[in-house]
Amino acid sequence: MSEATTQAQTGRRRRSATALAVLVAGTYFMELLDGTIVSTAAPAIGRDLGVDSAAVGIAITAYLVTLAVLIPVSGWVTDRVGSRTVFLGAIVVFTAASGLCAAADSLATLTAWRVVQGLGGALMVPVGRLVVLRSAGRDRLVTAIAILTWPALAAPIVAPFLGGVLVDALSWHWIFLVNLPFGAVALVAAAVLVPQERGAERVPFDWVGAVLACLGLGGLVVMASLLSLTHVPVVAATVAGVVGAVCCWLAVRHLRRADHPILGLDALRLETFRVSHAGGSLFRLGVSAVPFVLPLLFQDAWGWSAVAAGSAVLFVFVGNLGIKPTTTPLLRAFGYRPVVIGSTATAAVSVVLMTFLTPTTPFWVLAVLLVVSGAARSVGFTAYNTIAFADVESTAMTPANTLSSTLQQVAAGFGVAVAAVVLRAAAPLGGPGSSVPYDAAFVVVTVLLAAACLEGVLMSRDAGSAVRPARRAAAR
Structure with missing residues (x-):
């Protein structure tokens, strides 16, 4: 085979892997957007369905709980049924449920369709990401993950603004x-791009592990959702937390001993995977809380309008997009340890500086900080x-x-809960x-x-070297 032919095949493989990553990133954005955008539309939904806006929170919780408890079974279903079949089916379920949510005429109906929507999301994103990871190869892993990361950055920032625009200009139905x-475009693209892959062997379903994991994760996510409410039902939150913690402990014991666990824990023995989901979870908790706290500060303390507050927070998104072309070159040039230390330290310093903001702070200073x-x-x-x-x-x-998808889903859910608890606890101080x-x-x-930065300092200097392209190759 000639060198030109080899290069052409390599180019086609890279373009295919990039297109697949963009497709999965788009579906990930839809899933994350629907997890947060309903909060903005809650008052309008409540008025239309004849319930208090706070009661609409059950539709948000139902979606997040369904995502958390069903993600663990996504790997088994994919290996048994096939990646393309599951991914296409998940897109159909998610899209159809979105339309049915818009047609809901009661809170009970809306909540039921949100559960179905969560079912689609729980299969859609983890399966799509698995296909991307398998197809990218180590040489394209950094680029593929960079593409898959942008929805997690964009959705929490864009959702409040987009939700407000859709509700004010049209109606709450349009958020669905x-x-x-x-969904229609994603379905066509997935039929062309997603390969059909199954597991090498058919393993039995781990019913005990699935039940314990579902109850444990569901309990923790319910507790987090209850803690983020304006008026916390203390008894319900405590019961959910205790049940969740006990079931998670029992699940870990079972998963360590089971022959074919529904959620494999072996990856936690790897330093890189462990760092990504220990310090990484702390990082995700922190950065998930900031877009929640800032709009409340601007509106409740500074008296800004919702539109002004949402527009200001978009500068966080500007930073996300502006730095994105340089993230891969930074990893190539410096390696993971310095980049993890630098990013977590910079994030920590920027949040500390937010405590010095006042209503008289020049807007350009606020914008630069965000x-x-x-x-x-x-x-x-x-x-x-x-x-990871x-x-x-x-x-x-x-x-x-x-396992990665499950841990990330739980960490993201707790970010808002932690911030909400601190805000309520500190309320009597001012x-x-x-x-x-x-x-x-x-x-x-x-x-x-x-704390995440400290873990970065303790990382091995060569951590992640297996997927760090050589500088010479990066410069070609």
């Missing part, structure tokens, strides 16, 4: 209807998400991906319009990010 054309915070957020997300699979063998990719509770939340977030 926008998924229909995107851009820097968003840039650190983007680099950190890419580094943690990529290093640096040392995972291809034969172990399915259980590692399933009067009406005081920024003290928000400063307290920023301090807690800083501690989380500092």
Whole structure:
């Protein structure tokens, strides 16, 4: 085979892998957007369905709980049924459920269709990411993960603004209807791009592990959702937390001993995977809390309008996008350890500086700070998400991906809960319009990010070297 033919085949493989990563990133964005955008539309939904806006929270919780409890079974279903079949089916379920959510005429109906929507999302994204990880290869892993990372960066920032625009200009139904054309395009693209892959062997379903994992994760996510409410039902949150913690403990014991566990834990023995989901989880908790706290600070303490607050937070998104072309070159030039340390430290410093913001702070200063915070957020997300699979063998990719998706889903859900609890606990320290509770939340977030930075300092210097392209190859 000639060198020209080989290069042509390599080029086609890279373009195919990139197109597949973009497709999965698009479906990931839809899933994340629907997890957060309903909060903005809650008052309008409540008025239309004849319930209090706070009651609409059950539709949000139902979606997040379904995602968390069903992700662990995605790996087994994929190996048994096939990646293309599951991915196409998940897109159909998610898109159809979105349309049915828009047609809901009661809160009970809306909640039921949100559960179905969560079922589609729980299979759609982990399966899509697994296909990308398998097809990218180690030489394209950094680029593929960088593409898959942008939805996690964009959705929490864009959702409040987009939700407000759709509700004000059209109606709350459109926060679900926008998924229909995107779902149709994704379905056609998936039929062309996604390969049909199954597991090498057919293993029995781990019913005990599945039940314990579902109850444990479901309990923790319910507790997090309850803690983020304005008025916390203490008894219900405590019961959910205790049940979740006990079931998770029992699940870990079972998963370590089972011959074919529904959720494999072996990847945690790898330093790179462990760092990605220990310090990485702290990082995700911290950066997930910031977009939640900032709009509340701008509106409740500074008296800004919802549109003004949402527009200001978009500068975090500007930082996300602006730094994105340089994330891969940074990893290539410096390696994972310095990039993890630099991104977590920069994120921590930017959050500390937020405690010094006041209503009289020049807007350009605020904008620069948010851009820097968003840039650190983007680099950190890419580094943690990529290093997770640096040392995972291809034969172990399915259980590692399933475990990664599960841990990331739980960590993201707790980010808002942690911030909400701190805001309520610190509320008595300041009067009406005081920024003290928000400063307290920023301090807690800083501690989380500092802990992630410390773990980065303790990382091996050559961590992630297996997926770090050589500088000479990167310069071609």
